[in-house]
Amino acid sequence: MGTHVIKMPDIGEGIAEVELSQWHVKVGDLVVEDQVLADVMTDKAMVDIPSPVHGKVIALGGQPGEVMAVGSVLISIEVEGAGNLKESAATAPVKEAPVAPKVEAAVESKPAAAAAPRLAAVCQGPMVAREADERPLASPAVRKHALDLGIQLRLVRGSGPAGRVLHEDLETYLAQGQSNASAPAAAAYAQRHDEEQIQVIGMRRKIAQRMQDATQRAAHFSYVEEIDVTAIEELRAHLNEKHGASRGKLTLLPFLVRALVVALRDFPQMNARYDDEAQVITRLGAVHVGVATQSDVGLMVPVVRHAEARSLWDSAAEISRLANAARNGKASRDELSGSTITLTSLGALGGIVSTPVLNLPEVAIVGVNKIVERPMVVKGQVVIRKMMNLSSSFDHRVVDGMDAALFIQAIRGLLEQPATLFVE
Template sequence: MGTHVIKMPDIGEGIAEVELSQWHVKVGDLVVEDQVLADVMTDKAMVDIPSPVHGKVIALGGQPGEVMAVGSVLISIEVEGAGNLKESAAPAPVKEAAVAVPAKTETPVENKSAAIARPAPVCQGPVVAREADERPLASPAVRKHALDLGIQLRLVRGTGPAGRVLHDDLEAYLAQGQSNASAPASAAYAQRHDEEQIQVIGMRRKIAQRMQDATQRAAHFSYVEEIDVTAIEELRAHLNAKHGASRGKLTLLPFLVRALVVALRDFPQMNARYDDEAQVITRLGAVHVGVATQSDVGLMVPVVHHAEARSLWDSAAEISRLANAARHGKASRDELSGSTITLTSLGALGGIVSTPVLNLPEVAIVGVNKIVERPMVVKGQVVIRKMMNLSSSFDHRVVDGMDAALFIQAIRGLLEQPATLFVE
């Protein structure tokens, strides 16, 4: 038997150190070639670290949340044969992603180059007994889902890597009728004294750092305006009825992207990046729209590059593709960088007013609130209209209040008279 040492890989772009975000294996686990061992976090994305060999994990080189230098020992694996006795370079990451997607454990098969068998899949069946203080592996979204369903997560068998509980596991648990709904009603009013400490690491740490940096460095101010979206919603419904089956359904977002593109022609100072250290504002002709997207590990901002060159359906398809990639951990660093202005929306949960935080070094972010039907006075008559607020924030170091108001009013005019979106 020998030992194969895997070092922290060189991710590229001059990065000298990365944060170890999560282990997908533990000491004693059998691993197979190409199985994801760990997630590491760069400034822009999560990266999967795969195993180049079959073997048994004998040592881990760090703890989640630890910042490790490129070239430091990440993990040691016992293998058949002489192994990797010298400190060789680490395997190249299999992908760059917003959130790493763990590889599924494979069923046992005989490997011709090593006698070590592949690990068996997790036992089937949704129910498992854990100690009362044992915290099962699960994403924040899964934990919230379990809480909403009234399920004790420690009772659910996880079928993901390392026993991670997935959304499908919760559904399987409910299907067997094992939820807390069968518990005595008095249990819902019992006193609780438990506490849970959650280390801020990985993507959540990066989000926290960026939000803190943005609020400390930029002089935020917000501007809110209501928009009558009745006409644009009628146009959207008409286009979906006529072309939805062949071209795909349109949401409001591609119309908003188009409105940004057109409005920015008259307000180029909004499509800019501000380097506050060099005291330089860079205005860009290309419109790269960041679309804030919620994922299991937090907020991601995939980028619709060159929105100025895209049709409605092209924008819609790209927004959908990027959102799915971000939510499933498959967005690359290129897809998560380069934005010049950001669009953020909470959809039906958008509320009435919000105060979005700038995505530095950008100087403007446009926030979309929910659409509500309200009685409005139109030409002296009270009619029901679909109304929506835009809650937008700007960097007051670069953008004057009057310019911000005129910019949002331009977007309002385009959306309330949707034909003007396409008049050149």
């Protein structure tokens, strides 16, 4: 028997160190070639580290959240033969996974016999006996749902990839009588003293750092404007009825992208990046619109490149493609960087007003709130109109308040008179 040492690979782009985000194996596990061993986080993306060999894990080189230098020992695997104890494994291939750790790959790449021992604890019976400190795989929404139902998530059998607990698993757990949900109503008012500590690592740490950096470095100010979107919603419904089957359904987002493109012709200072160290503002002709997208690990911003050259349906298709890629962990680094202005929307949960944080080094972000029907006075008559607020933020070091107001007013005019979106 020998030892195969896998060192932290050189991921490129001059990166000297990365953060160890998550292990997919533990000491004693049997692994196979190409099985994902760990996720590491660079400044731009999550990267899978696969195994180049078959063998047994005998040592792990770090803990989640630890920053490791390229070339440091990541993991040691016992293998048949002499191994590579004295050799560098820093050239081990890596697989890019910019959004979320792809636990599925760690399971699907195993032969059934190798995967069975690890999954046995989560795939048999209605209830699972995990260790008290073991954190089962589940999305934030599932965790909140379990908390609302009074379910201890570690007791629920997960039917998703790698034992991930899904919403339907919670319902199955309740139906099988394993929850306290059937206890007397008084139990709902019982005192609770449980606590849960969640280490801020990986993508969540990167998001936290970027948000903190943005609020500390930029001089944020926000401007909110109310927009009558009745006409553009009627146009959208008409286009979907006429062309939806052949070209795809349109949401409001591609219209907003188009409004940004047209408005920026008169306000190029909004489509800019500010290098505050060099004290240089770079205005760009190309409009690369970042579209904020929620994923299980946090907010991602995939980029619709050259929005100025796209039709409504082209923008819609690209927004949909990028959003799906971000949520599924398949967006590339290039697709998650290079935006010149950002559009953020919470959809139906958009509230009345928000204060979006700038996506540095950009100087403007346009936030979309929900559409609601309100009684409005139009030409002396009270009528029901569809209204929506734009809550936008700007970097006051670069953008003056009047220019910001005029920019949003220009977008308002384009959306309220949608024919002007297409007049050249």
